[in-house]
Amino acid sequence: MRHGDFYQDPIKHALHTPSGKIELYSETIANMQLPDCPGMPMWMPPIEWLGNADPDQVHVLSPHPWMRLHSQMANADVNSYESVDGRQFVLINKQDAAKRGVKEGDLVEVFNERGKLLAGAKLADNVMPGVIYIHEGAWLQLDVYGRCNSGSVNMLTSSRPSSGLSQGTSANTCLAYFKKCDNPQSPNKAYQPPVIETLKKPFNIEQLGMGAALNAIKPGHKAVESQGEKIFYSACTMCHAAPNPSDYTYMQWQGITKSMFPRAGLSASDQKLVLEYLQANAKK
Structure with a gap:
């Protein structure tokens, strides 16, 4: 049991809190007077959610992938369950898809004021209307329109912290629009190896403007640590x-x-x- 010793003897095995006990209210946090992090847990309206969405917007959830660890092995998922025609899939409620003329396997553009991406449509009955799912971790490849041609949900999510104290991710607080895409530029190229070019002449580090900085680091130089x-x-x-x-x-x-x-x-x-x-x- 977590904190089992504490439950057996809360005096001898006090927790690392000011009171030594489980605290539902933290005076330490309350005294910080942060508008988005009160001293006691409470529900606060998210910055983006269906409660303040435009009529055509959907709430984007970006859970962990089922078949990989974040972005690791995403290149092996190109032809697996995670993929529709080489791109990350987006899971859509059938009613929402029908409203926008989207069918199973269609290419979909998902977009908001932060960015846009292309993803392959998978339709389902067990997805809440007004909500779509795009697993995080797809590799990035931008097309000429600035869209991620691979389906990276980072194009849509916000970098706002969950609070001024925790600085945690608020990726699931995200609104966007989606529509059927009829102008893809190319197949997904995110997982193609880059072209390696060999230098035709010796590399000159002075071209980067770093010569003076490197010369300032004398042999035997050691950073001072407190x-x-x-x-x-x-x-x-x-x-x-x-x-x-x-x-x-x-x-x-x-x-x-x-x-x-x-x-x-x-x-x-x-x-x-x-x-x-x-x-x-x-x-x-």
């Missing part, structure tokens, strides 16, 4: 790839480190050094 930086990158990044300190404000880092420090097993003095490093390099 003790807090060393601790951060050696102890605080074991579970995930190291984020850049400038990815978050210092206030956000104070929230993030509430769970990071106990998992890293840092002493109070080490925590202080890491916080000083993060404060000096955090997003302003």
Whole structure:
């Protein structure tokens, strides 16, 4: 059982929260006064959802693929279940498809103000009307119209964070339009290997304007690391790839480190050094 020791003895095995208990309300988060992250979980209207959609818009969901891991092995899925005529499929309710003259196997253009893509239509009864599914992970290939010819849903999704604290993905909060496509430029070329060209003359790095920068790095040059930086990158990044300190404000880092420090097993003095490093390099 998760937190089994805590349930057996909540005093001896207190949690890493200010109270040592399971907190439904976080005074720490509430004191940050973030408009999109209150101190207690509550339903808040998404920025994009069917509640504020135009009549012809649909809600785009982008779940994990069934036959691959994110984009890994997408090139092997070109002729598999994930694909319709070499492109990522879009799963559409039959009623929504009929309204737009789309049939099983048709090429569909899905678009919004952020971008557009082409995908192969699969129709289903068990999809909610007004909702379409495009699995994430398709590789990118743009056609002359700026559409992803492969079906990458990243063309449509927003980069807005789920809140000012978590900075988590809000990819499933996404509205778009779709229609039958009658002007494809070419078959999907995303999974074709690139053409490799051999240089006809020696490469001159000065052409990139990098010569002065490279010359400034003298032999034996060593970057200076603070003790807090060393601790951060050696102890605080074991579970995930190291984020850049400038990815978050210092206030956000104070929230993030509430769970990071106990998992890293840092002493109070080490925590202080890491916080000083993060404060000096955090997003302003």
